[in-house]
Amino acid sequence: MTDKSGKKTIKVDLLARVEGEGAFKVVVRNNKVERAELRIFEPPRFFEAMLRGRAYSEAPDITARICGICPVAYQMSSVHAMENVFGVKVEGQLRALRRLLYCGEWIESHVLHLAMLHAPDFLGYAGGIEMAKDHPAEVQLALDLKKAGNEIMTFVGGREIHPINVRVGGFYKVPRKRDLAPLCERLVVARDKAGALVEWVSKFDFPDHERDYVFVALRHPDEYPFNEGNIISNTGLDIPPSDYARHFAESHVPYSNALQAHMLDGRSYLCGPLARYNLNFEQLSERARDAAKTAGLGREIRNPYRSIVVRAVETLYAFDEAVRIIDAYEEPEAPHVDYEVKAGIGFGATEAPRGLLYHRYRLEADGTIAEANIVPPTSQNQASMEEDLMSFVGDMLDLPEIELQHRCEQTIRNYDPCISCATHFLKLEIDRG
Amino acid sequence: MPQALIIGIGNPDRGDDAAGRLVAQRLSAMAVPHVTIRETDGEATRILELLDGAAKVFLVDASVSGAPPGTIKMFDVVRAPLPEAAFGLSTHGFGLAEAVELARTLGTLPPECIVYAIEGKAFETGAAPSAEVATAVDALVARIAGELAD
Numbered sequence: 001m002t003d004k005s006g007k008k009t010i011k012v013d014l015l016a017r018v019e020g021e022g023a024f025k026v027v028v029r030n031n032k033v034e035r036a037e038l039r040i041f042e043p044p045r046f047f048e049a050m051l052r053g054r055a056y057s058e059a060p061d062i063t064a065r066i067c068g069i070c071p072v073a074y075q076m077s078s079v080h081a082m083e084n085v086f087g088v089k090v091e092g093q094l095r096a097l098r099r100l101l102y103c104g105e106w107i108e109s110h111v112l113h114l115a116m117l118h119a120p121d122f123l124g125y126a127g128g129i130e131m132a133k134d135h136p137a138e139v140q141l142a143l144d145l146k147k148a149g150n151e152i153m154t155f156v157g158g159r160e161i162h163p164i165n166v167r168v169g170g171f172y173k174v175p176r177k178r179d180l181a182p183l184c185e186r187l188v189v190a191r192d193k194a195g196a197l198v199e200w201v202s203k204f205d206f207p208d209h210e211r212d213y214v215f216v217a218l219r220h221p222d223e224y225p226f227n228e229g230n231i232i233s234n235t236g237l238d239i240p241p242s243d244y245a246r247h248f249a250e251s252h253v254p255y256s257n258a259l260q261a262h263m264l265d266g267r268s269y270l271c272g273p274l275a276r277y278n279l280n281f282e283q284l285s286e287r288a289r290d291a292a293k294t295a296g297l298g299r300e301i302r303n304p305y306r307s308i309v310v311r312a313v314e315t316l317y318a319f320d321e322a323v324r325i326i327d328a329y330e331e332p333e334a335p336h337v338d339y340e341v342k343a344g345i346g347f348g349a350t351e352a353p354r355g356l357l358y359h360r361y362r363l364e365a366d367g368t369i370a371e372a373n374i375v376p377p378t379s380q381n382q383a384s385m386e387e388d389l390m391s392f393v394g395d396m397l398d399l400p401e402i403e404l405q406h407r408c409e410q411t412i413r414n415y416d417p418c419i420s421c422a423t424h425f426l427k428l429e430i431d432r433g
Numbered sequence: 434m435p436q437a438l439i440i441g442i443g444n445p446d447r448g449d450d451a452a453g454r455l456v457a458q459r460l461s462a463m464a465v466p467h468v469t470i471r472e473t474d475g476e477a478t479r480i481l482e483l484l485d486g487a488a489k490v491f492l493v494d495a496s497v498s499g500a501p502p503g504t505i506k507m508f509d510v511v512r513a514p515l516p517e518a519a520f521g522l523s524t525h526g527f528g529l530a531e532a533v534e535l536a537r538t539l540g541t542l543p544p545e546c547i548v549y550a551i552e553g554k555a556f557e558t559g560a561a562p563s564a565e566v567a568t569a570v571d572a573l574v575a576r577i578a579g580e581l582a583d
Binding site for chain 1: 444474477481534
């Protein structure tokens with residue numbers, strides 16, 4: 001639409017295929033991208049406020065309600081932070097079960113995003129339903145995989161959407177070894193299908209765009225990161241989660257009421273599959289590494305559109321890891337370890353499917369939460385999303401308007417932005433001068 | 434008598450978005466025979482899983498269609514798709530309307546599939562449902578219980 005002054009504004013009514021609500025505005029002047037602004041209509045910090053004054057033990061259940069897609073990550077960051085205050089370490093099979101729960105969440109979240117929300121962008125469909133008409137086998141494959149992830153969640157978490165079995169120190173109840181065997185059989189079958197998923201997405205056409213990102217992810221010496229490790233980057237950062245606030249800062253941007261995170265020197269950074277892959281490739285299972293190679297992924301990926309392939313590789317890894325954990329599972333003596341409640345400050349950082357999720361709590365002596373601070377991956381990726389649009393949209397301005405809009409949406413979806421923690425839709429507006 | 438499945442959809446932490454789940458919870462408390470009751474957050478593939486293999490399904494969700502708050506609408510989705518825009522709010526943008534169409538495309542839409550929508554007014558995080566929606570929940574619980582008794 002062009003007004004009298006010649007200013008052109010294009011609006012996409014709803015960008016529905018992201019998990020949440022928000023709006024994106026790209027301002028174009030003299031055929032150059034001047035600004036890209038992500039606005040998230042987040043109810044300001046509702047959950048942080050809700051946590052204050054509640055018992056530390058309520059945090060896993062309250063934080064799980066923040067997101068229907070990644071409740072485990074929220075629970076895990078919160079229990080790790082509490083355990084950090086109490087000086088308790090959860091090891092052995094209890095720790096393994098936590099990883100198993102993580103596998104379920106990654107599978108569910110990754111498969112939903114990559115197959116139903118992101119793949120249509122690459123194949124030229126308006127959405128998953130249109131795509132399902134022409135690709136029913138692939139959609140069914142994805143649904144089968146997601147169901148397997150869901151089974152893990154239900155089995156270990158006690159409930160599929162907001163797991164209720166997680167507590168500080170471990171679990172309320174742990175599964176019997178013999179009960180896990182049938183699940184394992186189904187996961188082995190699903191693992192093979194996950195290989196087919198990698199193959200499917202690896203054949204998509206990927207826009208030829210790269211950027212020099214600062215990649216930030218957890219790193220653990222022995223495993224691909226889920227729920228433990230130092231926060232590292234490709235620019236030399238290597239810090240424990242307790243030092244997060246010394247290197248990263250959240251700030252308000254005028255056009256959004258959600259907070260946006262940067263490194264303290266002002267740089268944006270990218271967290272999520274691409275960062276994890278680039279910083280932890282050797283920690284992937286052999287099967288996942290082989291699948292990545294066959295899929296044509298290099299050792300380092302700077303093209304954000306290839307994140308869809310990395311998500312598929314991580315899905316395969318999650319199946320592999322789940323099978324490994326169940327194979328090695330021995331019922332622990334107790335479902336949780338004991339600890340003493342005390343006052344203090346605790347930190348937890350885990351890898352939600354879409355990236356680093358940082359929690360910090362200050363507890364009173366009786367375990368009452370005095371302060372809660374939660375930095376979700378989407379607010380950490382916001383600045384990077386904006387910069388991607390800034391640097392990629394310029395090359396696309398000659399495309400037909402509708403195609404340009406799709407490309408912008410596809411670019412945003414590279415991050416699997418989870419704004420559902422907040423609200424529902426993402427509107428896209430391209431303002432051309 | 435075939436088992437009927439009732440699926441309550443919504444986010445219990447977001448005001449009127451809880452409508453569908455409140456209906457499900459109330460019907461669950463009534464322990465109506467031959468009825469299975471499930472609650473879900475509205476993510477399309479989760480709904481799809483619940484629909485799989487069911488013969489007779491009632492889905493209950495909140496809607497935003499511009500009707501007065503508390504308005505109850507019924508849609509026979511076997512006959513026609515849902516008016517998509519009205520249901521976006523109850524989900525993550527990939528929700529009930531998409532689940533129904535995905536089921537239709539994949540051939541897994543139950544032979545009887547009815548959607549009840551309660552028009553919402555306010556969806557603030559942490560808010561209680563509005564008075565209009567609370568009244569509509571009462572009415573819809575009675576209506577569905579009556580239909581199941583027939």
